[in-house]
Amino acid sequence: MLGGVGRFFLTFPASDYTLGSSFPYREAPMKSAAVGFRAHSGWVALVAVCLEKDEPVVLSRQRVHLVKTFNYSFRQPYHTAEKMPLPEGRRFISQVRAEAERLAYRAIREVQRNLDEAQYRLSHFGLLVASGRALPNLEKILAAHTLIHTADGELFRAALSLAGRKHGLKEFQEREKNLLGRGAEVLRISEGALLRELTELGRGLGPPWSRDEKFATLAAWLALRD
Numbered sequence: 001m002l003g004g005v006g007r008f009f010l011t012f013p014a015s016d017y018t019l020g021s022s023f024p025y026r027e028a029p030m031k032s033a034a035v036g037f038r039a040h041s042g043w044v045a046l047v048a049v050c051l052e053k054d055e056p057v058v059l060s061r062q063r064v065h066l067v068k069t070f071n072y073s074f075r076q077p078y079h080t081a082e083k084m085p086l087p088e089g090r091r092f093i094s095q096v097r098a099e100a101e102r103l104a105y106r107a108i109r110e111v112q113r114n115l116d117e118a119q120y121r122l123s124h125f126g127l128l129v130a131s132g133r134a135l136p137n138l139e140k141i142l143a144a145h146t147l148i149h150t151a152d153g154e155l156f157r158a159a160l161s162l163a164g165r166k167h168g169l170k171e172f173q174e175r176e177k178n179l180l181g182r183g184a185e186v187l188r189i190s191e192g193a194l195l196r197e198l199t200e201l202g203r204g205l206g207p208p209w210s211r212d213e214k215f216a217t218l219a220a221w222l223a224l225r226d
Contacts, residue, residue, distance in 0.1 A: 041156065
């Protein structure tokens with residue numbers, strides 16, 4: 001559900017009790033977890049994953065807003081800035097960028113807190129990216145409609161990347177068009193088999209479990225294997 005309301009499916013590890021010991025229990029070590037992101041204009045699909053015997057387990061999933069005002073103007077900041085004088089457009093984009101960075105940081109912090117309570121340590125994040133080509137200056141971006149589309153998406157991906165690194169998480173990036181191929185290579189299965197496994201992971205969770213959640217899951221999975 002958009003707006004930061006999500007579902008958590010946390011598995012709490014049982015304590016390791018030792019009969020006859022002077023200590024009542026020994027705490028189990030925290031397991032590593034990763035969060036994967038598939039970003040859109042103004043929101044992101046976020047899935048947290050751990051590995052059990054090298055197989056992924058979905059711990060939580062959310063759809064989170066990266067803008068407070070969820071409308072076209074803020075979700076497409078470069079499109080909005082195109083209609084403004086350049087100095088005003090620059091300020092507007094900076095405002096949206098700062099807000100996206102705050103909301104991304106807050107979303108990761110909340111996931112981290114919930115996982116920590118369940119004895120999982122959030123250590124990695126996986127982010128799906130587009131072409132990876134550097135964008136020119138703002139004036140040139142606003143003069144080319146294809147660059148405007150690219151810049152809108154890049155703003156929100158960059159906010160997620162910065163937020164993850166600020167939390168001290170190890171970053172894994174992959175171009176979305178290469179994701180299934182990379183996953184198949186790393187996991188040594190066919191792309192078809194991998195997609196079926198991703199689909200099966202969501203069978204017991206209920207909706208939403210679309211391409212967004214599947215790809216975010218795979219990004220997190222590969223982050224833990226990186």
